[in-house]
Amino acid sequence: MxxxxxxxxxxxxxxxxxxxxxxxxxxxxxxxxxxxxxxxxxxxxxxxxxxxxxxxxxxxxxxxxxxxxxxxxxxxxxxxxxxxxxxxxxxxxxxxxxxxxxxxxxDMGPFWKNYEYIKPYLMPNKPLPATREQIQNPEERSRIDILIDCILCACCHSSCPVTASHEKYLGPMALLNMDRFVSDTRDGAREERLTMVNNEHGVWRCHTVFNCQEVCPKDLNPSGSIAHLKMKIVKNKI
Incomplete structure (x- = not known):
């Protein structure tokens, strides 16, 4: 009733x-x-x-x-x-x-600074084609299909116990969005991006509690993105 x-x-x-x-x-x-x-x-x-x-x-x-x-x-x-x-x-x-x-x-200022830090825009390593359109095939596009749905609400940031204890930690939102650009075939700054999060305030600070994944209103997987970045760092010997 x-x-x-x-x-x-x-x-x-x-x-x-x-x-x-x-x-x-x-x-x-x-x-x-x-x-x-x-x-x-x-x-x-x-x-x-x-x-x-x-x-x-x-x-x-x-x-x-x-x-x-x-x-x-x-x-x-x-x-x-x-x-x-x-x-x-x-x-x-x-x-x-x-x-x-x-x-x-x-005050979401620190949250936006973390987003700004990861350089949330494409950085191609070669001149754009005359059409200024960078083509992706369906398979390449599928790598970022889920990652681009982040709405920057900060639910993950607020639910994360690590952001509470380490103010310099980038947090799940920034790291998920970093994975979005690392996974984008149009971006040419993969090594630079991986280096940016290969430190004590980046991916290695995550304790894999999964709070971020549980509260995301878009059912995204920040913990999975952080794990993916870790694997990329190890694989590429950053």
């Missing part, structure tokens, strides 16, 4: 005004079976407390902006249905291992 109302317990913290974080309770009306957690947050912001801070954009599980910790798991609020959460209380916390600007709104 569909509930008429449900309680949201939301992490609140304003560094400028609060001494410590706390959970605030809100009662949300549930009017549809397909009502999402993000819709509940908007209801609170628009009708109950307009000071609530959180990120969102596409509402279609494409941009990754609304990633947060919902009832014990990192998820996207826009595609998490209230009806699918079995608890009578929905507890929402911000992404972990990042400084809190306010409430569910965190």
């Amino acid at each position: 569909q509930k008429d109302n449900i309680l949201f317990h939301i992490f609140r913290f304003d560094p400028d005004n609060d001494k410590k974080p706390y959970l605030q309770e809100f009662k949300i009306p549930v009017t549809r079976k397909d009502q999402t957690v993000l819709e509940g947050l908007f209801y609170i912001q628009q009708r109950l407390d307009n000071s609530l801070a959180f990120r969102s954009s596409c509402r279609a599980a494409i941009c990754g902006s609304c990633a947060m910790h919902i009832n014990g798991k990192y998820r996207l609020a826009c595609n998490t249905l209230i009806s699918k959460l079995t608890s009578d209380i929905i507890t929402i916390r911000p992404l972990a291992h990042m400084a809190i600007h306010k409430d569910l709104f965190v």
Whole structure:
């Protein structure tokens, strides 16, 4: 039976005004079976407390902006249905291992620096053809079919116990995306890329806990990508 109302317990913290974080309770009306957690947050912001801070954009599980910790798991609020959460209380916390600007709104600067570090663009080692199109056959393209689906939501980063204890660790997102370019036949910087992650803050820091794989909203396999990079490093004697 569909509930008429449900309680949201939301992490609140304003560094400028609060001494410590706390959970605030809100009662949300549930009017549809397909009502999402993000819709509940908007209801609170628009009708109950307009000071609530959180990120969102596409509402279609494409941009990754609304990633947060919902009832014990990192998820996207826009595609998490209230009806699918079995608890009578929905507890929402911000992404972990990042400084809190306010409430569910965190500083993702270090996360983006890790993405920038891996040089997330093709670096061909020869001049582009006159058509400026680099052809791939179906087999070559299939090597990156899954890898290109990362939406940079940071669920994997926040669930990883290593990013919590080693701030210089690149993290599963950066290493998965590094594998994306190492596996791309159009890229000519394989040795340079493998050297970039062949260190204590790269692939060798991973403890293979698989949290990253468990929480990925796109069912990607960062742990598998890290293992693949390790094999490439050993094989190529980087």
